[in-house]
Amino acid sequence: MSFTIQNVLVAVDQGYATVDVQIVDNHIQAIAPNLDVVGTVIDGQNKLLLPGFVNAHTHSSEMWQRGIIPPVPLELWIAELYDFAPLEPDQVYLSALGTAVETLLSGGTSVVDHLVLIPGKEIETIASAVRAYQEIGIRAFIGPLIQDESLTAGIPDGGAQREHKTYVRSTEATLALMQEAVDKFHNPSEGVNILVAPTGIQLCSDALFEGCRELSDRYNLCRHAHLLETKAQEKLAQEKYGCSAVEHLKQLGYLSDRTSLAHCVWLSDNDIAILAETRSTVVHNPLSNLRLGSGIAPILKYRQAGVNVSFGCDGAASNDSQDLLEAIKIGSILHNITDMDYHHWITPRESVEIASLGGAKGLNVADELGSLTEGKKADLVLYDLTSLSLLPRTDPIGLLILGRPTQAVDSVWVNGKRVVADSKVTTIDVDALRKNLFERSEWSINRQSATVSQIEAHYRGVMGLPEQLSKSYS
Numbered sequence: 001m002s003f004t005i006q007n008v009l010v011a012v013d014q015g016y017a018t019v020d021v022q023i024v025d026n027h028i029q030a031i032a033p034n035l036d037v038v039g040t041v042i043d044g045q046n047k048l049l050l051p052g053f054v055n056a057h058t059h060s061s062e063m064w065q066r067g068i069i070p071p072v073p074l075e076l077w078i079a080e081l082y083d084f085a086p087l088e089p090d091q092v093y094l095s096a097l098g099t100a101v102e103t104l105l106s107g108g109t110s111v112v113d114h115l116v117l118i119p120g121k122e123i124e125t126i127a128s129a130v131r132a133y134q135e136i137g138i139r140a141f142i143g144p145l146i147q148d149e150s151l152t153a154g155i156p157d158g159g160a161q162r163e164h165k166t167y168v169r170s171t172e173a174t175l176a177l178m179q180e181a182v183d184k185f186h187n188p189s190e191g192v193n194i195l196v197a198p199t200g201i202q203l204c205s206d207a208l209f210e211g212c213r214e215l216s217d218r219y220n221l222c223r224h225a226h227l228l229e230t231k232a233q234e235k236l237a238q239e240k241y242g243c244s245a246v247e248h249l250k251q252l253g254y255l256s257d258r259t260s261l262a263h264c265v266w267l268s269d270n271d272i273a274i275l276a277e278t279r280s281t282v283v284h285n286p287l288s289n290l291r292l293g294s295g296i297a298p299i300l301k302y303r304q305a306g307v308n309v310s311f312g313c314d315g316a317a318s319n320d321s322q323d324l325l326e327a328i329k330i331g332s333i334l335h336n337i338t339d340m341d342y343h344h345w346i347t348p349r350e351s352v353e354i355a356s357l358g359g360a361k362g363l364n365v366a367d368e369l370g371s372l373t374e375g376k377k378a379d380l381v382l383y384d385l386t387s388l389s390l391l392p393r394t395d396p397i398g399l400l401i402l403g404r405p406t407q408a409v410d411s412v413w414v415n416g417k418r419v420v421a422d423s424k425v426t427t428i429d430v431d432a433l434r435k436n437l438f439e440r441s442e443w444s445i446n447r448q449s450a451t452v453s454q455i456e457a458h459y460r461g462v463m464g465l466p467e468q469l470s471k472s473y474s
């Protein structure tokens with residue numbers, strides 16, 4: 001597939017330049033003014049071309065629970081989430097499509113789906129997400145979400161010596177499932193990548209982390225996990241290991257230059273040094289961290305320590321959207337209140353680099369993706385600078401990152417294939433998707449979570465909160 005984008009604005013060291021961009025065989029062949037036309041001509045006038053961003057952490061099927069879970073912290077939120085009836089594979093397919101549409105129309109060309117598996121239908125779940133991402137044409141990194149400990153084990157004991165149920169699936173069976181997922185679906189040349197993705201130290205044994213690390217080594221898979229999202233997890237790690245979660249993951253050999261870790265809110269300076277030394281990536285999910293009251297990840301410290309950072313939306317039940325530009329904006333300006341020294345604050349151009357190259361580094365594909373560089377793959381986004389939300393004309397990247405762009409994405413190419421044109425997804429029928437999402441759901445209020453009422457008293461006690469009857473959220 002070959003085409004030439006003519007007279008398009010691109011960022012250069014000092015400001016912007018108007019250039020032509022030749023794409024040949026799915027790669028960027030040349031970027032310069034007045035190039036010969038190869039293939040189809042795309043008019044780039046009054047448009048800005050940027051590398052595609054990476055939505056570096058989400059859970060697509062949470063789309064079915066967006067907007068409904070009350071404002072509670074992660075440990076109670078996840079109990080709420082578990083109480084919903086399991087989905088069907090066709091719903092997983094629809095929410096993966098919905099996640100991809102929102103990601104594409106907010107500048108993303110890759111999505112990391114930490115995919116919640118339907119019990120007993122695990123391979124079908126993955127197959128449904130793979131089918132959705134291949135149909136729509138987004139680059140997919142799917143990390144089947146696995147654990148081998150029960151939900152209550154994720155809350156610190158605080159000396160209570162609680163017993164936990166055995167998890168429904170053994171460690172061995174879970175690793176066998178991952179092997180099957182790799183055999184069936186891992187196909188980077190077709191834009192589908194399987195990641196190993198134990199959910200995190202709060203619900204996973206050492207054996208599960210070690211088994212995942214071995215699979216990752218054998219098949220060169222990226223590694224993913226949640227890490228120290230909440231204060232409760234920091235306490236839990238001390239109870240469980242007698243050291244920090246980061247020190248423990250380092251001992252297990254899980255940290256590497258192809259390991260990306262979602263959240264990283266509660267890390268010490270020593271932990272940060274370990275992430276830098278192991279060249280691990282932090283995925284910043286600012287909206288989820290705000291929504292769940294988890295805290296503010298020390299992103300400026302990570303950057304100063306040389307730790308690679310990328311942006312994620314996190315699942316739509318804790319965000320409650322998949323708008324990547326929104327996550328990038330909040331994830332950039334949030335840190336201005338954490339450090340008086342404005343020299344450390346993130347500039348709009350740095351935000352673009354974190355979202356694109358930072359995302360690519362975290363997935364071990366920075367040599368192929370993440371910047372407008374000759375020879376790299378054509379994962380590109382063209383922004384319409386005549387959109388009302390980007391007017392009047394000032395600095396295009398400033399408008400895009402600090403503003404509130406609406407309908408600003410004109411076109412998207414993934415691996416040289418155009419998947420958005422004239423601000424519309426071309427590969428699937430979005431009206432049919434809307435109809436399906438509408439018909440498979442209903443207006444819903446007054447939920448009461450049985451699991452939350454079982455664990456809330458213990459949670460409040462161990463976190464030092466006053467004893468109190470459950471609040472009604474209706």
Ligand SMILES: [Zn+2]
Pocket residue numbers: 057058059114226262314315
């Ligand atoms: Zn998550």
